[in-house]
Amino acid sequence: MKIGILSREPTNYSTSRLVAAAEERGHEAQALDTLKFNILVEHGKPSLTYKNQPCPEVDAIIPRIGASVTFYGLAVVRQLEQMGVFTLNTSHAIGVSRDKLRASQVLSRHSVGLPATAFVHDRDGVLPAIESVGGTPVVLKLLEGTQGIGVILADSVKIAEAIIETLQRTRQNVLIQKFVAESRGRDVRAFVIGDRVVAAMRRIAKGDEYRSNVHRGGVTEAIELDEAYERTAIRAAQIMGLHVAGVDMLEGKDGPLVMEVNSSPGLEGIEGATKVDVAGLIIDSIEEHVAFPEVDVRQRLTLAKGYGVAEVPVPVDSALAGKTLSELDLRDRDVLVLSVQRGSVVIPNPGGSFCLAAGDVALCYGKRIVVRNLVPKRNKSAE
DSSP states (O other), rough: EEEEEESSSTHHHHHHHHHHHHHHOOOEEEEOOOGGGGEEHHHHHHEEETTTTEEOOOOOEEEEOOOOGHHHHHHHHHHHHHTTTTEEEEEHHHHHHHHHHHHHHHTSSSSOOOEEEEEEESGGHHHHHHHHTTSSSEEEEEETTOOTEEEEEEEEEHHHHHHHHHHTTOOEEEEEEEEOOOGTEEEEEEEEETEEEEEEEEEETTTTTOOOGGGGGGGHHHHOOOHEEEEHHHHHHOOOOOOOOOOOOOETTTEEEEEESSSOOOHHHHHHHHHHOOOHHHHHHHHTTTTOOOOOOHHHHHTTEEEEEEEOOOOOTTTTTOOOOTTTTTTTTTEEEEEEEEEEEEEEETTTOOOOOTEEEEEEEEEEEHHHHHSSOOGGOOO
């Protein structure tokens, strides 16, 4: 198998380890500079050139796109996807995870713990936003910062206002986030591959530093995650659509709080702390999945006229609650239940004997008119 690694730094630890792990398993691997690609969009024939020459043939791509080249990097990954190349993480998933606000918005509708977060444009909205997340101190974050860059702790409203005003004048968008005092200077990084956490570490800030990033001098220690943290990490990565992710969580008093889902997590810190061959596990995963590239289910399944995909919640008073899929005759009504989310657990491809319970969310595909009637009507009187 031929594997390409999109990276502008071919000699850095992560890229070098991935190349070595691939070669150890008998594959060809090479680092490809993301900015050296040229994109040709042509009817029926999407293509790329690399360094003005025909693009090297690859069976799989590992995108390791730096934040400074996100826009162009995503365009390259999209083009490779159109050419039928398996990409470890899709362009869509990378794009969502890179935007901190968008990622938080996506995660917020699922059963995943998050620090209270606000986003405002007008200066008049800063004070109400700070109050809405629990008051000062607050953490201010640039939407696209990495490695702790663009993360500022503001101890007072005046300091927060001054920082936000200064950053907004330079056209920087800033998030206002609750400061989780009990987790000050430490967080948990869970490395997710597919549907499991393969390694986990705790990062601890040095001295008075409140950012625990290894790049800022933080120290690491290997840990065994308890079930709640492991389940949260896997769920967050899956919601983002990432096959490989570094999920950063704060240890809140009520459980894990997802701080960030990183689509290009570094390997040096996690491998050094845990002694797990994470690079090798990534290559093993590619071997298993290269024949099954990611498919946008909603896009593909809605191509059939009159058919669509929808999430159907099952409230307590729903006629669906307490009934099996066979009793509901959904298949006879041309509706398939692709999966059911129950709390933080997803049950794939449930059979006819599966009984829906209050609180479930069923992912259904079928005739729009039938699926639409399954979705409970909004109770406007309760709004």
